[in-house]
Amino acid sequence: MPELPEVTALSAGLTERMRGQTIIAVRLRSIGALKTYDPRLQALVGHTVDGWDRHGKFLDMTAGELHLVVHLARAGWIRWRDRLNEAKSTLRGPLALQLELAGGCGIDITEQGTEHRLAVYVVRAAADVPGIARLGVDVLDDALSAARLGELLQQRRGQLKTVLADQSLIAGVGNAYSDEILHAARLSPFRQASALSEEETMRLHAALRSVMSGAVERARGVEIADLKPDKKQHLAVHGRTGDPCPVCGDTIREVSLSTRSFQYCPTCQTGGRVLADRRLSRLLR
Incomplete structure (x- = not known):
């Protein structure tokens, strides 16, 4: 996407x-x-x-x-x-x-x-x-400070993975970059968005800014026909099920939901726990 x-x-x-x-x-x-x-x-x-x-x-x-x-x-x-x-x-x-x-x-x-x-x-x-x-604040808008992010997360019940991709809350993030952001922030995709501590919110804000601004800079000047393969080349976890995590070396895991799948690193994000990969299962947090 x-x-x-x-x-x-x-x-x-x-x-x-x-x-x-x-x-x-x-x-x-x-x-x-x-x-x-x-x-x-x-x-x-x-x-x-x-x-x-x-x-x-x-x-x-x-x-x-x-x-x-x-x-x-x-x-x-x-x-x-x-x-x-x-x-x-x-x-x-x-x-x-x-x-x-x-x-x-x-x-x-x-x-x-x-x-x-x-x-x-x-x-x-x-x-x-x-x-x-209906769009919310743009993910790269200077108005999206760490404090503002914390306020927005308090307004949404739901898991971080879903909330980050809610365009009416934060505009611009989708399935792939939400995986990258959560990996960079060392947060589980299934943490409740409204339950983050101040320190976790700060980490998430820093990851939002660094991952998205870095990707924008890398894409600048890339030929239109090369944009999609260039994106895949630079992803750390999304679409890399079974590969070693570039940070810790653990195996990148996948969870499938409906018609989509997303990836995470157990060591970096879930305290070593492997989340259940069953479409109708109750996801661990």
Whole structure:
């Protein structure tokens, strides 16, 4: 799933390529991906791209008075094409939308898999998108101090893993980086968020800042096509089940929940305890 660092880099890379160029065609290939009808999608044609921005994990292309907002969900991506090949089928394959610029270049917005959660909006203001209107404080906003983080955690009942990925509380963190943050903070994914001590909250805040800002810096300037493999290369625990922990050498373990899985280090995070890996089991804390 693209998270804040990748979305930030996508925004910068797409702005560099598209700013000042005129949109000559927009082709919808997945009807379910478009979540708005006014303004019409075709209203973008003829407008000049001003640039791209980020709101949490949402991408926002400004073109005149209109915004094309994209949420890539779990399996979406945006691919830059120097020469855009118009897809013939509207029913098959991962392509959701094409946007063509003068000269024949443009972007493919794609989604792999069967979940079909990718969402595209055409709006007059980014805040017209319900998901953006509900966003909490951005994870890299200076307003998210350790004290403010503690206040937010006190407002949520639930396990740290779930609370960190709650976009209405803290915007920008998803499944992968929440694993990385909790590992860096030496906290169990299943600790109750409202039960952290002041010292644990300080550790969590420091990990939030260092992991996310570090990932943003690493992604800066990386080619769009290389962003996903570059992200995987630098993850310490997420997606590394069975590998040795880079800090202590213990074996990285996995817990599966529903359609997702996440990873942790028993020595670093749970006092050596291995958490039950059964989808319907009661998770240890």
